[in-house]
Amino acid sequence: MRAIVLHGVKDLKFHSDYPEPQLQSPTDVKIKVDYCGICGSDLHEYLDGPIFFKNKRNEISNKENIQCMGHEMCGEIVELGAKANPEYKIGQKVVVAPTGTCLDRPRFPDAPNANKQPCNACSEGSYNACDYIGFTGLGFEDGGFGDYCVVGDNHIVPYPSSVIPVDVAALIEPLAVAWHAVRVAKLKEGESALVLGAGPIGLVMILALKAHKAGNIVVSEPAAGRRQLAESFGVQTFDPTNYKSTDQAVTALKKLTNDGFGFHHSFDCSGIPISFEVSLKALRTTGVATNVAIWPEKPVDYFPMEITLHERTINGSMCHTREDFVNVVKAFEAKLVDIDQVRTLITGIVPVEEGIEKGFNELINHKEKHIKILVSPRHAN
Known part of the structure; x- marks a missing residue:
């Protein structure tokens, strides 16, 4: 099949004859990628790894680390294992919850670690924080930058294509990331929220917060184009480059809240030291800072009394669970998420053959022009 395959750091190749994945477990499902x-x-x-490809073979699946990439996918069921969930049917439109965890060990009975006990997170139901986490298309098994993909039936979430357009369905995965963060933060209706960074995750965070009926939402973002897009979603934006110091920026941000005391919640979608600092300092007493960004393995300055004096809380939010995908689909059905606003995040659709040059390289070299580029074996602009 056609596929975009990672061979190593800065070594991404298009294959016209990559092996097509086949059902291996009786609970497997084969998907034709949209x-x-x-x-x-x-x-x-691709640029800074290995991150999820550190070992030659994956701890759980035992798959080699040369893989077809891609985990934000939607597609159509074309084959079902003998013991796959009977609710799933050939031709059904689905999205994939791509986390690979200890719960997937039964799919790979021939792997060396097949009988290993679940890690702490998986044994307690928090499998999205698995000690050995990988993703379909990111270290665990072949992903969605190809014609076909095979996953376990517990990773499938059907969606109604009569309600959610097929291209928009590809953004259910990043929306599930934001949905999980709001859930972890325990945000209540009407509470204020500060979003730090208006990249792809920051923008879907706005949509998730609106769907949860958050009150005053402010987005801090230095890039004018992304502030403009955030404003089109009906929220207030803030340019941090207008201020000489972090404390000045924090003071100005607090003034944007209804009572001037600060935000009930902050969501760091940037993952840089200054966004971490602001995410704490801009909170009101008992506020909650939730880190959504994936950070490099570098420390940041942290002053515990910022937490203690005001009884603030720092949360971490790790990717998503299948429940978050289900709830995002329900939110579309209930019209809590605006399809047109989601579609504005799609800034390009390219055929799989051109996914490296017009997808990866375009995002690397022209980041300011794009939010989300979709790769498709079946559709293109």
Whole structure:
């Protein structure tokens, strides 16, 4: 099949004859891919890895680390294993929850670690924080930048294509990331929220917050184009470059809240030291800072009394669970998420043959022009 395959750091190749994945477990499902979005994680793996490809073979699947990439995918079921969930049917439109965890070990009975006990996270139901986490298309098994993909039936989430357009369905995965962050933060209706960064995750965070009926939402973003897009979603924006110091910026941000005391919640979608600092300092007493960004392995300055004096809380939010995908689909059905606003995030659709040059390289070299580029074996602009 056609596929975009990572061979190593800065070594991404298009294959016209990559092996087509086949059902291996009786609970497997084979999907014909419609669209698959290029994620920041894909770019980081390509440019700065290995991150999810550190070992020659995956701890759980035992798959080699030369893989077809892509995890933000939607497609159509074309084959079902003998013991796959009977609710799933050939021709059904689905999205994929791509996390590979200890719960997937039964799919790979021949792997050396097949009988290994689940890690702490998986044994307690928090499998999205698995000690050995990988993703379909990111270290775990072949992903969605190809004609076909095979996953376990517990990773499938059907969606109604009569409600959610097929191209928009590819953004259910990043929306699930934001949905999970709001859930982890325990945001209540009407509470204020500060979003730090208006990249792809920051923008879908706005949509998730609106769907949860957050109150005053402010987005801090230095790039004018991304502030403009955030404003089109009906939120207030803030340019941090107008201020000489972090404290000045924090003071100005607090003035944007209804009572001037600060935000109930902050969501760091940038992952840089200054956004971490602002995410704490801009909170009101008992506010909650939730880190959504994936950070490099570097420390930041942290002053514990910023938390203690005001009884603030720092949360981490790790990717998503299948429940988040289900709830995002329900939110579309209930018209809590605006399809047209989601579609504005799609800034390009390219055929799989051109996915490296017009997808990856375009995002790397012209980041300011794009939010989300979709790769498709079946559709293109």
